[in-house]
Amino acid sequence: MYKNQHETTPNRKLTPMSAAEIVVAGLRKRYGATRALDGMSFTVRPGLVTGFLGPNGAGKSTTMRVILGLDAVDAGTALIEGKPYHSLRHPLNHVGSLLDAAALHPSRSARDHLLWLAHSQGLAARRVNQVIEQVGLTSAARRKAGGYSLGMRQRLGIAAALLGDPPIIMLDEPFNGMDPDGIIWMRGFLRSLAAQGRAVLVSSHLMSEVQDTADHLVVVGRGKAIADAGVADLIAAASGNRVALRTTAGTHAMRVLGHAGAAVAATGRDTITVSGLPADRIVTLLNQSAVPFSEVSAHRATLEDVYLELTRDAVEFRAATQSEVSR
Amino acid sequence: MRLALHAEWTKMRTVASPLWLLLGTVAATVALSAVATSVVNCTARGCGGDTTKLSLMGVYLGQAPVAILAVLVISGEYSSGMIRTTLTAMPRRATAFAAKAITLTGVVAVGGTVAVLGAVLAGRLILPDLGDQALSLADGPTLRAVFGTVLYLILIGLLSLGIATAVRDSATSIGIVLGLLYIFPIISGTISDPDWQRLLQQIAPMSAGLAIQATTDLHSLPLSPWAGLGVTAGWATAALLAGGLLLRVRDT
Ligand SMILES: Nc1ncnc2c1ncn2[C@@H]1O[C@H](COP(=O)(O)OP(=O)(O)OP(=O)(O)O)[C@@H](O)[C@H]1O
Numbered sequence: 001m002y003k004n005q006h007e008t009t010p011n012r013k014l015t016p017m018s019a020a021e022i023v024v025a026g027l028r029k030r031y032g033a034t035r036a037l038d039g040m041s042f043t044v045r046p047g048l049v050t051g052f053l054g055p056n057g058a059g060k061s062t063t064m065r066v067i068l069g070l071d072a073v074d075a076g077t078a079l080i081e082g083k084p085y086h087s088l089r090h091p092l093n094h095v096g097s098l099l100d101a102a103a104l105h106p107s108r109s110a111r112d113h114l115l116w117l118a119h120s121q122g123l124a125a126r127r128v129n130q131v132i133e134q135v136g137l138t139s140a141a142r143r144k145a146g147g148y149s150l151g152m153r154q155r156l157g158i159a160a161a162l163l164g165d166p167p168i169i170m171l172d173e174p175f176n177g178m179d180p181d182g183i184i185w186m187r188g189f190l191r192s193l194a195a196q197g198r199a200v201l202v203s204s205h206l207m208s209e210v211q212d213t214a215d216h217l218v219v220v221g222r223g224k225a226i227a228d229a230g231v232a233d234l235i236a237a238a239s240g241n242r243v244a245l246r247t248t249a250g251t252h253a254m255r256v257l258g259h260a261g262a263a264v265a266a267t268g269r270d271t272i273t274v275s276g277l278p279a280d281r282i283v284t285l286l287n288q289s290a291v292p293f294s295e296v297s298a299h300r301a302t303l304e305d306v307y308l309e310l311t312r313d314a315v316e317f318r319a320a321t322q323s324e325v326s327r
Numbered sequence: 328m329r330l331a332l333h334a335e336w337t338k339m340r341t342v343a344s345p346l347w348l349l350l351g352t353v354a355a356t357v358a359l360s361a362v363a364t365s366v367v368n369c370t371a372r373g374c375g376g377d378t379t380k381l382s383l384m385g386v387y388l389g390q391a392p393v394a395i396l397a398v399l400v401i402s403g404e405y406s407s408g409m410i411r412t413t414l415t416a417m418p419r420r421a422t423a424f425a426a427k428a429i430t431l432t433g434v435v436a437v438g439g440t441v442a443v444l445g446a447v448l449a450g451r452l453i454l455p456d457l458g459d460q461a462l463s464l465a466d467g468p469t470l471r472a473v474f475g476t477v478l479y480l481i482l483i484g485l486l487s488l489g490i491a492t493a494v495r496d497s498a499t500s501i502g503i504v505l506g507l508l509y510i511f512p513i514i515s516g517t518i519s520d521p522d523w524q525r526l527l528q529q530i531a532p533m534s535a536g537l538a539i540q541a542t543t544d545l546h547s548l549p550l551s552p553w554a555g556l557g558v559t560a561g562w563a564t565a566a567l568l569a570g571g572l573l574l575r576v577r578d579t
């Protein structure tokens with residue numbers, strides 16, 4: 001008999017870090033002339049929030065649909081805990097997903113929407129009330145979902161993803177439409193899911209949210225993964241051993257530091273980025289030459305810098321720049 | 328399969344439109360039957376025709392809400408994108424589709440039975456007292472006509488479900504189904520050649536299927552009652568196969 005496992009949520013056993021929950025290998029998919037996936041490969045591991053980033057049309061949503069068995073691929077495999085999705089007997093107990101928050105019958109209430117999903121997995125109605133409470137929809141649960149705001153629909157979609165208490169959670173742009181409170185809630189919520197040992201895959205275009213939430217990143221462009229690494233590593237690599245210098249005597253400082261063998265670049269009105277010299281040496285040199293400065297600090301790249309650098313060649317849809325427009 | 332059925336039944340009962348459409352079927356069937364039986368000329372010797380068929384005539388109209396209900400069962404999910412949620416919860420597409428078909432069969436059977444019995448009751452009340460010729464379910468051919476009409480409504484529902492699964496768009500599907508039902512009789516009415524007319528009546532889903540309502544003059548019919556219902560069943564089977572096959576192979 002099917003055993004309800006929800007009482008055990010807080011004590012969920014941590015899966016060994018090595019076992020990948022989602023393994024995507026060599027996915028290829030065309031829609032007519034569009035090459036949506038072109039050798040997409042990556043893994044999603046338990047206990048981590050994996051950010052799934054990439055320009056519009058890079059293939060993030062398509063990859064998620066393929067993982068869920070909704071779209072068929074021309075080549076490659078996508079496995080959940082080693083098995084194809086369609087072979088899972090109670091799939092929502094393995095993977096909770098939210099692809100499109102608008103995919104609801106507008107005149108069915110949130111509670112009834114979750115109820116049919118629960119019934120499809122043999123879950124009790126009690127579980128529906130639990131997830132409604134978990135996402136903070138209790139007061140609106142009996143209203144028609146058609147009248148929900150985008151943020152409320154996102155919450156309902158999250159509730160649906162949690163229904164089967166799955167070890168894998170996959171969300172496509174869950175921050176969309178969330179108010180600031182909702183975003184903060186979502187961040188903490190994703191962190192707590194990973195802390196419980198779940199594998200969490202989240203696509204988003206909001207770099208700051210991903211930077212604060214994700215442990216690991218899969219960056220995709222033109223249908224394939226172009227980076228698959230830890231967030232901290234990527235940021236450290238992009239930061240390099242650079243030092244940011246704030247000074248009003250920019251030209252003088254650049255001449256002095258250039259002489260000492262550093263690579264210098266002006267990055268703002270009164271800021272300079274220096275690489276090739278440690279910070280204490282820079283301070284000494286500037287003092288010796290009597291160059292005024294107000295701040296010397298280790299330069300730290302943001303996830304946005306990393307992302308823009310990685311995807312520079314993979315962006316398919318870019319708005320025309322001012323000069324292109326006027327031409 | 329049990330879980331898929333439970334889920335589909337929950338979906339069906341948690342929105343208002345299926346209930347309203349079934350009530351529409353009951354109302355339309357009973358109303359048209361009442362009109363038909365009240366305008367017929369009866370004498371003390373009888374009403375000069377097939378009174379069973381006459382009092383079941385309401386399904387001409389009553390089948391339309393059934394068709395719309397069946398279309399919406401699946402095309403409503405395509406228009407909102409909820410089909411993806413359904414197939415994520417029930418990734419075995421044949422099972423998910425079968426669960427929809429069975430649930431639809433159940434609700435149309437209930438709604439159809441109420442509608443058809445209501446029409447017979449209306450006929451009994453409206454037609455003059457015909458003594459031993461009165462409408463009665465104890466009469467073999469009448470019982471067959473009544474039971475067969477419920478089956479007919481179920482088949483129209485399944486035909487519509489199959490078409491809507493293949494077509495995916497609500498308006499287009501409803502157009503195709505209603506066209507299939509009502510345009511055949513119109514075409515056959517404009518054809519003068521009796522052989523062609525007979526052929527059309529033998530293959531059209533509505534005119535063939537409603538042969539199940541005939542209780543008198545059976546040999547003058549283009550085809551026998553059960554054979555006629557068989558033609559409609561053939562249409563429904565073909566539509567279900569086409570829809571089910573496309574559902575299995577297509578991306579969502
Ligand atoms: N059903 C479809 N039919 C035709 N083309 C499609 C279909 N789905 C996706 N595509 C194409 O495949 C490519 C990848 O789309 P996808 O939606 O996966 O990108 P994405 O990374 O999710 O983009 P976004 O960040 O804008 O959500 C795009 O070029 C898109 O136009």
Ligand SMILES: [Mg+2]
Binds near residue numbers: 061062
């Ligand atoms: Mg997308």
